[in-house]
Amino acid sequence: MNILVTGGAGYIGSHACKALAKAGFTPITFDNLSTGWRDAVKFGPFVEGDLTDRASIDRAFEAHDPKAILHFAALSRVDEAMSNPGLYWRNNVLGSLNLIEAATDHNCLDFVFSSTCATYGDQDNVVLDETTAQMPLNAYGASKQAVERILHDFGVTHGLRRVIFRYFNVAGADPEAEVGEFHRPETHLIPIVLDAVAGVRDGVTIYGTDYPTKDGTCIRDYVHVSDLVDAHVLGLRWLLDGKGSRVFNLGTGSGFSVREVIDSARRVTNRDVPTTIGDRRAGDAIKLVSGSKRAEDELQWQPQKSTMPQMIEDAWRWHQVADYRE
Ligand SMILES: NC(=O)c1ccc[n+]([C@@H]2O[C@H](COP(=O)([O-])OP(=O)(O)OC[C@H]3O[C@@H](n4cnc5c(N)ncnc54)[C@H](O)[C@@H]3O)[C@@H](O)[C@H]2O)c1
């Protein structure tokens, strides 16, 4: 069964393609390679196209007749969204609207969407579950919330069935190191820390040490990319089994501070990580920790690899062989 995977050349999408292929599906990657890599498309056909170009989406449907969609493609840098919100509304919202309209026109009505904990905003001391009000702080989170709403509307009018996953911080890499995280520029904490370990950069700047947290640095809930994509296969089966539309958080419920992540990287790699203290980064929430009971109870999703040492170990293994070169 062909599954259209937008953003399949990116970090999470490429892992999802591997998981889909392993589960017996054929992933058709649709990607404009704006932040993804041709060499990451290893598990099925590649269609180069841009979601803001409706004709290129139609060509992908006509060539491959997908039965469902996993929609990962988006821009997702909070710093970029803070300086260029129009880019985020155009790429993430207009691009998604084109895809959703194409899907319904081609009668492809099972849709899995990558949303984010950034839609919750910054709600200190609240465990963020699927019923928590969404109050995004930036255009990135707002663009994802808007797509959730569009999906709802097309559900009402066109019978579109959707599973919406709100991810917390995705980390780690394929344990077999066939694919991994490779962003240029890199903005995510763990690959930056590993660049510092490898000597590719001088060190890590900690963005703010005056937050009201246990050690003054921000807290995030990290989930292993392999666990995360396993949830997508479960979400796809949920839809194909006719279980209907549902929102699921994907996280572990455990929060790690920036300093704790860096300390863990020191232990796993047995190397030093030089750090400097910097200013707070605009758009950062203080603490984002998931209540993910729903995914465990209803999807029977059980994260297997989402411990901090395991995520860093797998990311480090990939980091040492990563070959999507600039
Ligand atoms: N990485 C995280 O921690 C995290 C957390 C929450 C949500 N997400 C969401 O997960 C999804 C995947 O994130 P990622 O980290 O793999 O990002 P990524 O940048 O590695 O992958 C995104 C892919 O989408 C493609 N793309 C972007 N715009 C496109 C367009 N208009 N047309 C066609 N292709 C386009 C890019 O080329 C890239 O291959 C995104 O939707 C992101 O918002 C990620």
Ligand SMILES: O=c1ccn([C@@H]2O[C@H](COP(=O)(O)OP(=O)(O)O[C@H]3O[C@H](CO)[C@H](O)[C@H](O)[C@H]3O)[C@@H](O)[C@H]2O)c(=O)[nH]1
């Ligand atoms: O060099 C760095 C990089 C990051 N951080 C800190 O490390 C934490 C994690 O930062 P990341 O950039 O790794 O991740 P974010 O929490 O900003 O971003 C993640 O969550 C966002 C929602 O807030 C989006 O969904 C985004 O796609 C996803 O990667 C933050 O407190 C950040 O300030 C540093 O101190 N130094």
